[in-house]
Amino acid sequence: MSYDHQAIESKWQDLWEKEKVFEVSEDDSKPKFYNVAMYPYPSGELHVGHIRNYTYIDLITRYKMMQGFNVLCPMGWDSFGLPAENAAIDQGLHPRESVPGQIERMKAHFRRLGVGFDWTRELASHDPAYYRWDQWIFLELYKRGLAYKAEAAVNWCPKDQTVLANEQVVGDDVCERCGTPVEKKMLSQWQFRITQYADRLLDSIDNLDHWPDRVRTMQRNWIGRSAGATFTIQVDGGGTFDVFTTRPDTSFGMTFCVLAPEHPLVEELIGGMENEAESRDYIAAAGRASEIERMAEGDKTGVFTGRYAINPVNDARVPIYIAEYVLMGYGTGAIMAVPGQDQRDWDFATKYGIEIIRTVQPEEGFGGEAYLGDGPTINSDFLNDLLQEEAKTKIIDWFVKQGIGEAAIQYRLRDWLISRQRYWGAPIPMVNCSNCGLVPVPENQLPVILPDVENYLPKGKSPLAMVDDFVNTECPECDGPAQRETDTMDTFMGSSWYFLRYTDAHNEDVIFDPEKAKYWMPLDQYIGGVEHAILHLLYARFITMFLYDIGLSPVEEPFERMFTQGMLVKDGAKMSKSKGNVVSPDHYYDAYGADALRLFELFVGPPKDDAVWNDAGAPGTKRFLDRFWKQSVDEHEFSDRVADDRDREILGVAHRTVRKVTDDIDRFHFNTTVPALMTLSNELQSYLGDEPLKEIFDEIIEKMLLMLSPMAPHLAHELWEMKGHDSMLAHEPWPTWDEDLAREETATMIVQVNGKVRDRIEVSADIEESEAKAVAMASEKIQGWLDDAEVKRVIVRPPKLVNIVIE
RNA sequence: GCCGGAGUGACGGAAUUGGCAGACGUGCAGCACUCAAAAUGCUGUGUCCUCAGUGGCGUGUGGGUUCGAGUCCCACCUCCGGCACCA
Numbered sequence: 001m002s003y004d005h006q007a008i009e010s011k012w013q014d015l016w017e018k019e020k021v022f023e024v025s026e027d028d029s030k031p032k033f034y035n036v037a038m039y040p041y042p043s044g045e046l047h048v049g050h051i052r053n054y055t056y057i058d059l060i061t062r063y064k065m066m067q068g069f070n071v072l073c074p075m076g077w078d079s080f081g082l083p084a085e086n087a088a089i090d091q092g093l094h095p096r097e098s099v100p101g102q103i104e105r106m107k108a109h110f111r112r113l114g115v116g117f118d119w120t121r122e123l124a125s126h127d128p129a130y131y132r133w134d135q136w137i138f139l140e141l142y143k144r145g146l147a148y149k150a151e152a153a154v155n156w157c158p159k160d161q162t163v164l165a166n167e168q169v170v171g172d173d174v175c176e177r178c179g180t181p182v183e184k185k186m187l188s189q190w191q192f193r194i195t196q197y198a199d200r201l202l203d204s205i206d207n208l209d210h211w212p213d214r215v216r217t218m219q220r221n222w223i224g225r226s227a228g229a230t231f232t233i234q235v236d237g238g239g240t241f242d243v244f245t246t247r248p249d250t251s252f253g254m255t256f257c258v259l260a261p262e263h264p265l266v267e268e269l270i271g272g273m274e275n276e277a278e279s280r281d282y283i284a285a286a287g288r289a290s291e292i293e294r295m296a297e298g299d300k301t302g303v304f305t306g307r308y309a310i311n312p313v314n315d316a317r318v319p320i321y322i323a324e325y326v327l328m329g330y331g332t333g334a335i336m337a338v339p340g341q342d343q344r345d346w347d348f349a350t351k352y353g354i355e356i357i358r359t360v361q362p363e364e365g366f367g368g369e370a371y372l373g374d375g376p377t378i379n380s381d382f383l384n385d386l387l388q389e390e391a392k393t394k395i396i397d398w399f400v401k402q403g404i405g406e407a408a409i410q411y412r413l414r415d416w417l418i419s420r421q422r423y424w425g426a427p428i429p430m431v432n433c434s435n436c437g438l439v440p441v442p443e444n445q446l447p448v449i450l451p452d453v454e455n456y457l458p459k460g461k462s463p464l465a466m467v468d469d470f471v472n473t474e475c476p477e478c479d480g481p482a483q484r485e486t487d488t489m490d491t492f493m494g495s496s497w498y499f500l501r502y503t504d505a506h507n508e509d510v511i512f513d514p515e516k517a518k519y520w521m522p523l524d525q526y527i528g529g530v531e532h533a534i535l536h537l538l539y540a541r542f543i544t545m546f547l548y549d550i551g552l553s554p555v556e557e558p559f560e561r562m563f564t565q566g567m568l569v570k571d572g573a574k575m576s577k578s579k580g581n582v583v584s585p586d587h588y589y590d591a592y593g594a595d596a597l598r599l600f601e602l603f604v605g606p607p608k609d610d611a612v613w614n615d616a617g618a619p620g621t622k623r624f625l626d627r628f629w630k631q632s633v634d635e636h637e638f639s640d641r642v643a644d645d646r647d648r649e650i651l652g653v654a655h656r657t658v659r660k661v662t663d664d665i666d667r668f669h670f671n672t673t674v675p676a677l678m679t680l681s682n683e684l685q686s687y688l689g690d691e692p693l694k695e696i697f698d699e700i701i702e703k704m705l706l707m708l709s710p711m712a713p714h715l716a717h718e719l720w721e722m723k724g725h726d727s728m729l730a731h732e733p734w735p736t737w738d739e740d741l742a743r744e745e746t747a748t749m750i751v752q753v754n755g756k757v758r759d760r761i762e763v764s765a766d767i768e769e770s771e772a773k774a775v776a777m778a779s780e781k782i783q784g785w786l787d788d789a790e791v792k793r794v795i796v797r798p799p800k801l802v803n804i805v806i807e
Numbered sequence: 808g809c810c811g812g813a814g815u816g817a818c819g820g821a822a823u824u825g826g827c828a829g830a831c832g833u834g835c836a837g838c839a840c841u842c843a844a845a846a847u848g849c850u851g852u853g854u855c856c857u858c859a860g861u862g863g864c865g866u867g868u869g870g871g872u873u874c875g876a877g878u879c880c881c882a883c884c885u886c887c888g889g890c891a892c893c894a
Contacts, residue, residue, distance in 0.1 A: 002846090171889095214811060214889080221810070221890060228894085245894060258894090300892075325892040335894045344892055412893055533889085603832070605820065609812095610887085612819060620832050623847095663823080672821070675831035682831095750827050755875045757827060758861065781861055795874050801826050805874050 002622075003629040005593030009714040013111055021730050022061070022116035024072050026519040033069035034520045035061050036499055038528030038536070039076040041083040041491075042124075044102035046109040047582035048601070048613060049568035049575040055601040056565060056670065057527055058115040062710035063665055066734035072520055073116065074502040076123040077103050080131065081491020082160060082177050085424035085456075094456065095424045099126060113585070114594050114713055116730075121505040125494035130501065131426035132447030133511045134493050137543065138418075138429055139440050140550060146193045147418070149430075149438065153262065153329065154189055154417055155182040161458035162421040163189055165490060166414045167222075167535045176535070179578075184287075190428055190487065192416040194542050198223055199409075200556075201541055210561035212608070215533040222534045224412025229396050230332060231405025233257060236308040236317055241265050244331030244410055245338075248399070249391035251313045252380035253338040253359035255349065257320045258302065260328040261286040266305070269320065273306030279322060286324050300325050300348045311336075312404055313395070314381065323348065331410050339370060346370040360388070416539065418490050423456035423463040425488025433475035433482040442476050448484070462486040495536050496543035499523055499558060511552065518554040523561070530564040537562070563668060566610040575613065588618045595712035596622035602711060603674045621674070625715055628681050628708075631688075632701050632719050639691035647696050648745070650687045653680060654700045655742035658735050661707050677707060698723075706735040747799035751776040753785045754805060767799045776802035 016022065026032075037057040040050070061073040078084070079099050087102075088095040103124065110117065123130050141147040155164045159180040168176040175182055194201075202223045205216050228246035235241070241259065245251075259266055261283045270279040282303040302323030309320050325344055326335050339349035340358040346369045349356050359380045362371040377383045382398075383391045399405030419428065427448045429441035441448055451470040456463050464470055464486035475482035497511075503520040504512035528536075540558055547553035568575045568583075575582050588597040599621035605611030657680040664673045684700055702723070708716040709729050720729040744765050749772060751759040759781040763772065773796050776782060782804065789806040796802050 217811060218889060224890090224893065226893075243894080247894080323892095325894090327893070330893045337894085342894070344894075347892095410893075412890095530888085600832095603819090614819060614833065616833055617819080624832085626847095667823080669823090671819095672831085675821075678831055748827075752826085752875075755826095755873095760827070784861055793874060795826095797826065801875090803826080803874050 002626050003715070005595065005625075005714070006590075008718045009112075009114060009594050012714045012717045013114055015717075015728075016114075016116060016730070017111075019728065021728065022071075022073065023118050023120050024070055026516060027070045030068060030070040032520060033064045033071045033524045034522070035064065035071055035073040035525045036502070036523050036527070037073075037075075038526070038532065039078050039495065039498060040106070041078040041081070041087075042099060042102040042106050043083075043087055043577070044098075044105045045577075045582075046106060046113075046585065047575060047577075048585050048588070048597075049582070051113060051585055051597065052568060052601045052604070052607075052611075053527060053529075053565055054110065054113060054115050055598045056563075056607060057525075058113075058598075058713075059602070059665070059670065059710045060525055060527075061116050062713060062730060063734065065730060066706070066709065066732060068733065072118060072121075072502070074121040074123075074505070075110065075117040075119065076121075076498055076502065077106075077125065078491060078495055078498075079103065079124045079126040080425050080494055081125070082162075082420070082422065082424075083491070084126070085422060086160070086177065088424070089457065094454070095126075096452065099124075109585075112589055112594060113598070116713075121502045123498060123501055123505050125426075125491070125498065126424070128447045128449055129506075129508070130498075131450075131494065133497075133501065134426040134489055135429040135441070135446050135448060136443065136511060137493070137497065137547070138489065139443065139446075141192060141546065142430075142440055144550075146196065146546070147190060148193065149188055149190050151186060151188045152191070152417075153184050154187050156185040156187075157182050160422070161460045163187060163417055163419060165417045165492070167416075167538065189417055190419040190430075190485075192418055192542075194416045194539075195411055195413055197542050197545055198225065198411045198413050200545060201413075201538065204541075204545075204557060208557065208559075208562070211559070212530075212562065212564050215530065215537065215562065215564060218533045219538055222413060222538065226410050226412075228408060228410070229392075229399060229405055230408040231312065231399045233312065233334075233336065234310045235265075235269065235320070236310055239265060239268060241309075241334045242332040243334050243336045244408060245336055247338065247341060247388075247392075248395045248405075249377060249380075249383060249386075249388055250338045250341045250359045251311070251336065251395055252383065253340045253357045254311050254313075254316070254318060254336040255339060255355045255357060256318050256337045256345075257309045258323045258326045258335050258337050258348070259305075259320065260326040260333040261322055261324060262328040263322075263333045265334075266322055269305045269307045270322075275304065275306055279303050279305060282322060300344065300351065302348060302352065304352070312402065313398075319354065321348075321352070329414060330412070341370055341372060343370040343372070359383075416490075416542070418493060419487035420490055421460065421462045422458055422488055423450075423453055425491060426450070426493065427464065427470075428485040428487050428489055430485040431473060431475060431482045432485070433478060433480060435480055436475055436477040436482075439475055439477050439482070445476070450488070462488065464488070492536060492539045493543075496539045497547065499526075499540075500544070500547065500553060511547075514552055514554065517552070521553065522555045522557060523559050525561050525563065526559040527563045527565060529567065533564065563607070565607050566605070568604070568613045569610050570613045574610070583613055583615075592618045592622040593625075593714070595715045596625055599625070599674055599712055602670045605671055607668050607670050624674075624678050624681070625712060627685075628704070629715065629719070631681060631685060632705075633722065636688055636692065636697065638694040638697070641691060641693070643693060643696070645745075646687070646690050647693055648741075650683060650700065651696060651741050652744060653683045654703055655737040656744075658703055658707065658737040659742050662734070662737075665710075673707075673711065677704065677711075680704065703735045705729065706732060749776070749799050750801050751779060751782055752801065752803040753782065754807075755803060758782055758785050763799050765799050769796045769798050772796050772798040772802055776804065 064071045088098040155169045157175040159178045170176045226246050229248040230244045270276050302321040305320045307320045308317045337345040339345040339356040361375040361378050374388045377386045377391045396407050429448045431439045451467050471483050504516040544553050544558040548556045570581045573579045596618050600617040657676050660676045661673045705716045705720050717729045747765045749761045749763045750757050759779045793805040
């Protein structure tokens, strides 16, 4: 026996839409709940791995609605940028053609799954009405010196033919989108000064109490704050350079200095020196090698410049080297090398025969090379005998007094490279004028519309550069001829503030009404993949903080509660189109229905963990729904006897189930809610064999329907209606439980002898300690085990356990 | 190398605080219904041992704390994720 899931599901999908069940506006009479799943790029397809995510978000929407919250759950499309453009290339289409159709197909998927979104707030990042505000934010950043164009060594993806932000280079230095190893290039690019927010972004992580620890840790590590000092070193024969160190206390141990190959002073230092040619070869090779090739070398390599530096603390004359292991992009691009306390410097010094001076006394029995631990300072004049922290303070004071240095903090975080040499993105709203230089496009000329370019394929330079009508324009300042910027913005720009736009999605005058944002923000729940732990989640925090600073966002931190769900695994790999192991839901909709699929998605495993997809899972949950359907609609024979312990017992099971399901949902343990409902259904089946009472049975079925409503909403709504209710189930209050009824009257007390279970006795749940002990000791089985051994101790934990310790 | 997370039946997993290990589902086996099959229902299903008990063993490995450990502590192994010449 099987209920007609196809008919029921489309019926209720129509009704929810017609009655605008999920369309909401600001309403001060109810507490608000703002619930968002990361907006997807419109691939056109949803596989069962994606559906897991939307099953969770919809469960929360419906659950919170039933709890009386004014719930906003909107949906939109990350339809600009590399993912959407690459998908169009794969299909041999123009993104302008492919994107709208794919959005429609995904909406059909969401409808078929029965997800309740407020579609009146739908937005798409390729819509000029949306991206004009990307451009507007760019200009606001520019006004405040937070957007700038500068020549820098950048990451280049040779397949996607564009530069990438540091955050988009993942794993073994490969492109986050296509997995191609990235190359280094020197290019002039637009960047956002996210590093200016490094401290705030870091400190504020401490307050994100409802974020997963691993995401918080990843962001902390990514920002990577180190405290130390910078100071200036004189070159013997003229010139100076600055170094950054976290160990200024070891300055007396500096036996050489190293400059990065790209360091600006290098040219001046090597000129005319004996080994100039050798140096130039080294620098050229370093420029060519990718990061991976550099690392693969293993050994540290370098070249002596022929010049010497003067250690300011003791006037020692030490050699200056050029070496790849010093990076131009971190600190000052130059270091004081202290081989005694730094293993990299030790390796280098050993290889090139440079002197090693220890300035920290290693522990007794230390057999290693560089000593990184704490200990009394040695060989260091006025720092001698001090421990690390005191020595640091004293030497920094000394630098300040000498006027050569100061305490300093460095971050691993780099500025956010925002330019992309690709077509499908928001044009950067800047103009180059030969008279006025870089000029921002005035706000009233926004949006700078992306021109329609037929041959949009990546060429290594922005395709917009070939569109003369677009490039050639008037300078907004002097009205002379000028050229537009032709790079487009990183798609992560659009995703950094869309959750603010949802609060006022169609405003044509301002980015959003701060009053509306104030009602809805921050997000009470945000759900997405852990792959965005650093990328999107860091950028979105930065842009929100910026919009807060200019008085627009009502909050500094956008995401009050963050949840990162696990991925689905099939054939030993994470389910993804590129791995070719995706499972389409279509077959499940047809054969078992959206409700059975949703229940299995919940059932499959802990939401935070990866889970293995099992094709036999949805048939299993469908069997449960069929049984429950039959249980609900069949005619049963009811008794007219007086209520007794049996009824009390089944009611107790039902109330405990409500308590458990509520608690499990609150803790995001969705995988245990379904078994709880299955168990209650099984108990109810056995109750039907025990002269059931109609009102008890009906009450429990009703509670089941209320609990199923957020999980298997179509079936639950249909049965709710069949039971004679006029109301829409989604608007009913979440069921409550009665602690008195939920309390178990009897308990199975286990009796152990020396920690091993030897008997189980049914006892009253409120049994006293002395009685529990007496009952346990009186058990025949226990007597047999005790024999005439001496009882040394009895542990009593009524009503669950008595443990008798003998011998 | 550093920082996280995880190891439980044939499989996915359950076990909020240390207190009946294996809920629930899948798979498998047997039975019922059927000419038969599917579907459905019922029963069984950690493992070992003279097929039987009031039995032994059992949550990656080895120790420890405790009356009692999947859960706490120490050491180790394996897998997964992140970072990785960041001075």
